[in-house]
Amino acid sequence: MAGIKDFSCVGGLEKHIRIVKEMVLFPLIYGDIYAKFNLRPPRGLLFYGPPGTGKTLVASALAVECSNSERKVSFISRKGSDCLSKWVGESEKKLQKIFQMAQQSRPCIIFFDEVDGLAPVRSSRQDFVHASIVSTLLALMDGLDNNSEIIVIGATNRLDAIDPALRRPGRFDRELYFPLPCFTARKDILLIHVKNWKQKPPQKFLAYLASITVGFCGSDLQALCTEAVMCCVRRNYPQIYTTKSKHHINERSLKVEKLDFIKAQQNIVPASHRVCIAPVKTLSTEIRPLLENILNHIMTNLYNICPTEMITSEDSVIKTSHSTNCPRILLCGIDDCHTRHIGPAILHTLEHLPCHILDVTTLFEETGRAAEESIIQKVKAARHTLPSLLYVPDILSWWDLVDEAARVIFTSLLRGLDQSVHILILITAKCDLENIPLEISVLFNKHQGEIQQIPVPNATERENYFYELFLKANFTSNNVSNKSCNGEIIESTPVKKIKMESKIRTKRNTASETLKKSRSASIASVNNGSNKREYKNACGEGPLIKRQRLVSSNGNSLKPLNSERLNEAQLQKILHRTILLTEGWPCHQLECLRTSLEWILDSQESDIYEPINKCLNNFEHGSSNYLNNELKLEQT
Known part of the structure; x- marks a missing residue:
């Protein structure tokens, strides 16, 4: 995928491209419409999400689209570290120079990649240099007039590291979340990467490949295609690894087979799995006869509990929930199949929802960090990526390990999530319903199907x-x-x-x-x-x-x-x-x-x-x- 990339080279992000066009391109090209209705065009847009999900790619494609439009739009791209300097005052001058260049070449888009390095959270533990840079950036963004025809875009994978003063209308008007691609998005991305191949893999195999690459981001899928080509070269020309002279390779004879993709998939560790491995998997062919009926029953129940936009990634009529709380379900039973098989299968079915896992390892992952802080951080992260899914596997494994304060904070946070918050809370517990702690059971309404007791196989x-x-x-x-x-x-x-x-x-x-x-x-x-x-x-x-x-x-x-x-x-x-x-x-x-x-x-x-x-x-x-x-x- 070398060369110039426009929006046609971006797969699985159709909604994001539409929002970017509405908020960035349209106000610059059709500014007279905003002036007629006395509307203030947006000044900023913030991209955030896991690494490799297409934030910088969308910004690069936006730069190409700006140059292709009838009204030329300038595009200035800078890394967050490019504006930093060891000399006092030089960083502020670099920022002012960027905005002066944008004023001279209006309409213009300023893109700051890794903006968290440029504008981190101001605190007493940081030096005054970063605080001065953040203050300068805030002043420059506030100095933009309503009709200045300048829009600032920032990209980061650490939303909590950005100074909160930037995250308000008038500066970064909207925050756009880039999630890990779902099955349909992964298939579209693979189609884009192989569209220039003379001998393309079959559509059916690409669908199969998309189904087994759960947790792969866009960069991982690009690396998968690259590795598959290298596997093909190793299979057809193994002598290039032993000879010192350049060996002639007939490009027409190279055909990337299905086996090459399978080997490449085994050689690649997804970026999301290098930090933490999410328990997302389908029911295996062995266990499916035991648990398929109960899984279908749970998914049917979720269809009634959750709004439609949470169950499917497709645009459809929004169905409101009849409960006063956010969607939630508790899976309990003496058999731990709900934690080992059913829970991961539900996560795989709802893979289009950003998944946040709260288990015993995430609570005590960081040394010196209190369990209360980990619980608050997970719930806040789930609220930042709505609609999302909060998965708490085997809650009893850590319920008695934490103190009273952590349990109270967990239950109070869940009580504060009403039906307007589209977070699906999925909790599993290895015990009967009668043995579940009262603090947990009162959070779920049994009469509305929010508690599912998993029986032993019949x-x-x-x-x-x-x-x-x-x-x-x-x-x-x-x-x-x-x-x-x-x-x-x-x-x-x-x-x-x-x-x-x-x-x-x-x-x-x-x-x-x-x-x-x-x-x-x-x-x-x-x-x-x-x-x-x-x-x-x-x-x-x-x-x-x-x-x-x-x-x-x-x-x-x-x-x-x-x-x-x-x-x-x-x-x-x-x-x-x-x-x-x-x-x-x-x-x-x-x-x-x-x-x-x-x-x-x-x-x-x-x-x-x-x-x-x-x-x-x-x-x-x-x-x-x-x-x-x-x-x-x-x-x-």
């Missing part, structure tokens, strides 16, 4: 969970990387946003019927060797066996063995015993049993019926001790 969900596993007993796996070289990658689609409540309920009601119909077809296909039958997985999401080919849960392709290790009678008997054994088991114990069974199924033994029964016997004897230990832990 018999149908456990049957769906283990049936697909036992069905793989007569198949062997091949590594997917062997197929990747031929350009065949198993692609998955991202989690779809909630559109209609009726669709979710219909899908949940028909899942069991689809399973019963598909099960008979799959067994007949395995036993009779038919190539025309298809099996639908437990979630009813499409064919799992097609032309006698399976895809295992870890992404490997499965081929049928020469001889059956489990016949239909043995499969049904083991499945029935497993369902009875796991009655009342939480998700993590079911996952342990599945892992042990996978060890047996992956072995090369011809007879696995007896090893499976032996494994079930071991878990049957150990389950009673496990449940007793869980009860003792809850009592303590």
Whole structure:
């Protein structure tokens, strides 16, 4: 993406571009309209957000658009550190010179990148030099007339480090937040970076790539495309790393395959993950039969609790909340699946909302910082990026660690968030509703669906969970990387946003019927060797066996063995015993049993019926001790 960049080279920021045009370009080009209606055009605009989200890119594209308009608009760009000098008074003179240049070349836009280095918060701990620079900048911005045709734009990723005097109408009239790109935005960014390639990746693969790059900013996606090209060069011309002379590379023979993008994605650590790793992920194919129904139920409930603009990133009719508080939901239960699986899946579904995490690590991350200060800072950050999401995983892990003051501050801050504040508060607690502290439970209204108690998986969900596993007993796996070289990658689609409540309920009601119909077809296909039958997985999401080919849960392709290790009678008997054994088991114990069974199924033994029964016997004897230990832990 080298060369001149205009707004067409900016992906996923259509709303931001529209706001920038309305506040910056239109007042300078159509100033007579503002004068006719006696309106004061804006003087300043502040860009803020995580690094690499396009703040400087939008400003650079704005400079190109200014030069392309019929009425030429000057553009002056400076880094915050460019105006600083070690000599007393020189920094103030540089600032005055910039504004004088803008006055001489009106209409003009002044862009200060990293403005927090130029105008930090004035305090007693700082020297008088920075205070003088901030005062000079305030005086220069106040000296701009209403019709001066000069607009100041600042960009920063540390909004709290800017002096509060700048953040008011008349100086920086509006603050524009640049979030991490959602799925649609990531797809648009990838399309822009590969649009000049002669052999572009398929649209379907780009959608898959956007779904697995959660947490990537625009700079990360650009680095991903660059790394994919380098992976392609390494794959086709490995000799360039061993020879000292320049090797001739035929650019036409270079074709970036899907495997190159996959390897590049593994080599890149996103900028947001280098500071803190957000627990954002979809339900895995293994755990989906257990938790998909409850996740759909929670998302349906969120659709009723939250305004429409918080559930979907698309423009739609705003639906107000009937509650007196801001949207909030509490997930509780003795099983911690809501913290390990359901909570991250909700964050992935609502990835267009800026996520702020308040857990035990963020509370005590900085040495010498009180827990009360961390709580206040997180809630303030969530209010600065509306609409947003405040995620508090496993609140009981730190509730008793902090003192009374921190608990009172947390509850009072949540009580102060009314329905006008569009913050979704998502809290998980590993205990029953009766054992939740009263200070937390009173914050949620059970009658409005703000409290969801997660039950243990029922018999149908456990049957769906283990049936697909036992069905793989007569198949062997091949590594997917062997197929990747031929350009065949198993692609998955991202989690779809909630559109209609009726669709979710219909899908949940028909899942069991689809399973019963598909099960008979799959067994007949395995036993009779038919190539025309298809099996639908437990979630009813499409064919799992097609032309006698399976895809295992870890992404490997499965081929049928020469001889059956489990016949239909043995499969049904083991499945029935497993369902009875796991009655009342939480998700993590079911996952342990599945892992042990996978060890047996992956072995090369011809007879696995007896090893499976032996494994079930071991878990049957150990389950009673496990449940007793869980009860003792809850009592303590």
